Amino acid sequence: MNTLGTLYRVSIFGESHGACVGALVDGAPAGIPLDERFIQNELNRRKPGKSKLESPRKEEDKLEILSGVFKGKTTGAPVCMLIRNKDADSSAYERIKAIARPGHTDWVAHEKFGGFNDYRGSGIFSGRLTAATVMGGALAKLALRRKGISISSRIISIGGCENPRQFDKIIEGAKQAGDSVSASIECTANGLPAGLGEPRAGGLDAELARAILAIPAVKGIKFGNMQDLGSINNDEFAISKGRIITKTNNSGGVLGGISTGMPLVFTVDFKPTPSIGKKQKSVNFLTKKETELQIGGRHDVCVGLRAPPVVEAATACVLLDLGLQAQLIPRIFK
Structure with a gap:
């Protein structure tokens, strides 16, 4: 599936080396003042080439909004947003298109789609498509x-x-x-009311885990700060300024899949970028012969450097979706 959400649905389209990457957002509340500068700034936080430690791929990532906005506000119709791919270089992929790069989706994508998949820059599996997540999350x-x-x-x-x-x-x-190298990112959401989330499979943490694990290179998510002893791990309740709080927040703001009203806190682990310059053993999945390869192209040394806005965006999509389901967030902003 390329769509995230139930009521607030973000469908991702495009490929790493295709014409564009975009998001079609269905279910956005009507009447949201659309701050294009804010969305562009979120895209700028994610885009490559800002430092020598990031991918040297130079993309403008200029936001284009094609539908769903009238007189500066969302209309309730699907909002289509995209950015153009202007600096794709596919030359490094032609000579290794049948070789399974360790840690990459080359072989499994070939098996899944019968060889019809776009292998350039990993196609739909590329981190480039996280820009679409950022667009949908920025609107959220x-x-x-x-x-x-x-x-x-x-x-x-x-x-x-x-x-x-x-x-x-x-x-x-x-x-x-x-x-x-790998990276870990801590994400925090403040201002959540108690009661957000549904039991079991529809829980706040379950829905967040699904969205976060859909981000390329994510290998784990952990909520709160679990302690080894229950007497330490349990968050004791108290009253502060007339509202129920917990004295600690080891649960990360979630109990039984439902928000406690305390800050939502979780950690996301990103694996090391699989594209490395060292020689590696692999196979040609067309000839079924073993081989060696040394990956070229333009890649991040640490994908975690540009991941914070992506994690925030996926989180925003889930929170808005659950908020709409619980009717804590209106379908129309007056």
Whole structure:
């Protein structure tokens, strides 16, 4: 499936080296003041080429909105947004199109789609398509902030190191060695009411896990700060300024799939970029022969560097969707 959500539905389209990448958003509330500058800024946070530690691919990522907006506000009709691909270089992929790059989707995509898939830059499986998630999430953020809900994130580790002062050094070292590194990102949502989410499969954490794990390179998600002893892990309840709170937030703001009203906090783990400059063993899945390859092209050493706005966007989509389901967020903004 290329669509996320039940009432607020974000359908992603395009390929890494195709004409464009975009999002078709169906179910956005009518009357949201559409701040194009805000959406563009969110795209700018994600786009490549901002530093020497990121992919050298230079894309303008200029936002185009094709439908669903009239007189500066959403109409309730589907909102179609896209960015054009202007700096795609497919030359490095032709010579290895039948070789399964370790850590990549080449072989499984070939098996899934019978060889008809666009293999250039990993096609629909590329991190490039996270730009579409950012578009849908930015629109969701515009609706959520009108209800006092905000989302933020930060990189908390690179290559297992939790010292931010060492991040650049670790990434540069991996780059020089023709290698890549992992990253972990902490995301926080503030302003959520208690009661958001549905039991079991429709739980806040279950829906978030589904959306977050759909982000390329994500290998894990953890809510809160679990402790080994129940006496420490349990968040005791208290009254503060007339409202029920918990003294700690080890649960990450979720109990039984339902928000507690405390900050929603979770950590997302990104694997090292599978595209590395070292020689690796593999196979040609057409000839069924073993081979070696050394990957060229333009790649991030650490995908986590550009991931925070993507994690925030996926979170925003889920929160707005659940908010609409619970009727905590209106279908029309007056």
